[in-house]
Amino acid sequence: MAFYVVQFLTGLASAASLFLVASGLSIIFGVTRIVNFAHGAFYMIGAYIAFTLTERLSGAFGFWGSIVLAALAVALIGVIVEMVLLRRIYHAPELFQLLATFGLTLMVEDLVVLIWGPDDLVGRRAPGFKGAIDFFGQNIPSYDLFLIVLGPVVLGILWLLFQRTRWGVLVRAATQDRDMVAALGVNQKWLFTSVFAVGVFLAALGGALQIPRDAVHHAMDLRIIVEVFVVVVIGGLGSIVGAFVAAVLVSELNAFGILIFPKISIILVFLVMAVVLIVRPWGLFGKPEAAARKTPGLTVNPWRPLTSNERLASLAALVIAATLPLFAGNYALTVGSEIAIFVIFAVSLHFLMSVGGLASFGHAAYFGLGAYGIAFLAKMAGLPMIVCLLLGPLLGCLGAAVFGFFAVQLSGVYFAMLTLAFAQIVWSIAFQWVNVTGGDNGILGLWPSSWAASPSHFYWLALGVAALVTIALRAMVFSPFGYALRATRDSLLRSEAIGIDAKRIQWTAFVIAGTTAGIGGALFAYLKGSVFPDNLGISLSVDALVMVLLGGVETVSGAVIGAIVYKALNIWLVSQTDLSKLVLGGFIMLIVVVFPKGIVGMLEMLAQRRRKSSPPGSPLLAKPIESAE
């Protein structure tokens, strides 16, 4: 019995940090409507700076002073980020905001390694809370008790701040209707900046308070952000009480889940989240998102199928691409195959995101499931390659069918967070369930059959499949189904009023996109000869988002061009620098801020300006495929 009590208390102690970070995210979202992906990064910087300061400053005041000082310093960084970056994108679509803050996260990950090195850092114990208390033979660290008390205290302080101060009233008013608050003469800029500072302060405080419990390392940002997303999805974005209750719930589920499913404890949290989402799609304490006043977005040209000339040009480009093995070496062919595979991956996300308006932040899950499908079929069942290629993507299809069912119940940022959480769960299973998946070591030795073994044959296979997939998905964009999907994106109200079952349409699109991504993953497994948990990791999901965005999220052929340019650039970059995340992160922010229409979008705009009367198709398909050579 005592054991369970101690386990319960440990859960409560973990909840404190989680609550701090989640409440910060919630407050920021409530007012600015930005889901701050970089929140985990601020949490991590808080921990690192606190580590450095506690090493330098001594004594009780030194320790506690360092914690507060670290949080303040990070809040200041937050203010700078808000003023320099976020102010430029408040009116951009939410997807762009998520991506920009993700770019920031990537940069921070590299910067942290650059400054503090790649090793885990173990911080000091908190003065006055070094010991443990004996509880019927079980030890409870006294620092845990401190954290257990701290959580409700912070909740109380935040409550007072929001209920009893002028600033708090403004924040609550802005959470309900920020346009009205602005119309009443409140200086929105400073309100947003101060809110962001408070939110970041809470995240950094959460990180700083973790150092006596956990080692500080450079991957702690992604771990916390996924948990925080789960917390705010369960608790309801914008609700502080919700964040508190959900943080306790999630921490306790983790604490006890480890006793029930030691291998895959995260399953329990997932099940609870799924139940909450079905019963209350906006979280336990959240409110349904009010229909936002539409900010004048980017203008969209109606999409048109390719003209016959454009079709010929695309075909010519494909033929030219197919001649690559005649003059290129093996390395170039491997790169070419990889690019072709990423074209498949990008067009599958494009279908969901551009056509369906559903920006998945966890699309790699289905890519990776396709890859693992191959690994299981080839290694365990020993099936030949052609059978594997046909059946392997079905695992991606299955995953998309299950997760997609829940995901399409939501929309916008909730959809993005949920898909990310699902992907992270699949990743955790692949990582933790060592008996089946090999864990971190992956599954090795997946070689193509002899007919596809040579680099040129494999390249032709990848290119052919990529061409077929692109053509099929493009046909679907202009099919009745594709129009129904776009209808649900453009106006849910209208599509429901003309007999369209939006959820079923979106779910079908999710399954199509997931299966297609699985095809890409299946080929990828054979290309690399192995599968690893990274094949379904967050960074791969973000790669897909960036490819679509780079090509132009509002164009039909953007994904193809984006994939080719981005992948080629990426491969080149990794060979040139160790700081690829830093460069990549900066690159993402650059696209979002100065280049939001993407390559194809820009070219279409230029073409349209030049000859105003003719339709804006995309005769550009030819060029980039050549550039892939």
Added chain:
Amino acid sequence: MSVAPPLLTVEGLTKSYGGIHAVRGVSFALQAGEILALIGPNGAGKSTCFDMLNGQNKPDSGHVRLLGEEITGRKPREVWRLGVGRTFQITATFATMTVRENVQVALISHGRQLFNLFGSAPKFDRGEAGRLLELVGMGGYADRPCGELAYGDLKRLELAVALANQPKLLLMDEPTAGMAPRERVDLMRLTARIAREKSIGVLFTEHDMDVVFEHADRIIVLNRGTLIAEGSPAEVRGNPQVQAVYLGEGLVYDARHREGAST
């Protein structure tokens, strides 16, 4: 009651939010080919009442029947399949599609081709889409992006979309709100003509009294969630209660007004 049931029958429709009765025991009927206006001051419960008719909102109690068939609480898309078209107070159209494609999507849905993955939507029933657009006077705009239309044109497009499933009943929530006076008259004349030709029942809410009195065959008046009058335009115009709560509100505060307002 041996004759065929009326097109739309509403019985004792009630909805409250918290302690506020938005709609209380509203009953009325609508015949095929009839144009019925639902009027009332702001906050009278018109929109709530309207939304319950096609399933946008669920009533607490009461019944809505279409040709005798119970449709209370059904989803909007199911009600649409039974032949009920709808336009919105604030237009809802597909902004990234062309005008023709907007109509085509409705036709695709009507033809139950929503899950057709490999047909061509831009080629889907262009003839019928063109006819519908001609009907509402939008034939010349078929290839224009819907996002760049003027508001009055969007209202006409909505009408074309609402007609795509050959409806028996049209529900139009403030069909002329936001339009120029000239356009209002044109749109309502058009609607009335189509309704008479195809024998479609039309229920509409409206604030513009000129539009109401020119086109409605019958008018029902809602105030504070309750039906206070029903009859021909002339009857309603002459009804003292209506004059008090609706037309003459705030001008005189006498005993008669108090009686009328608190029913």
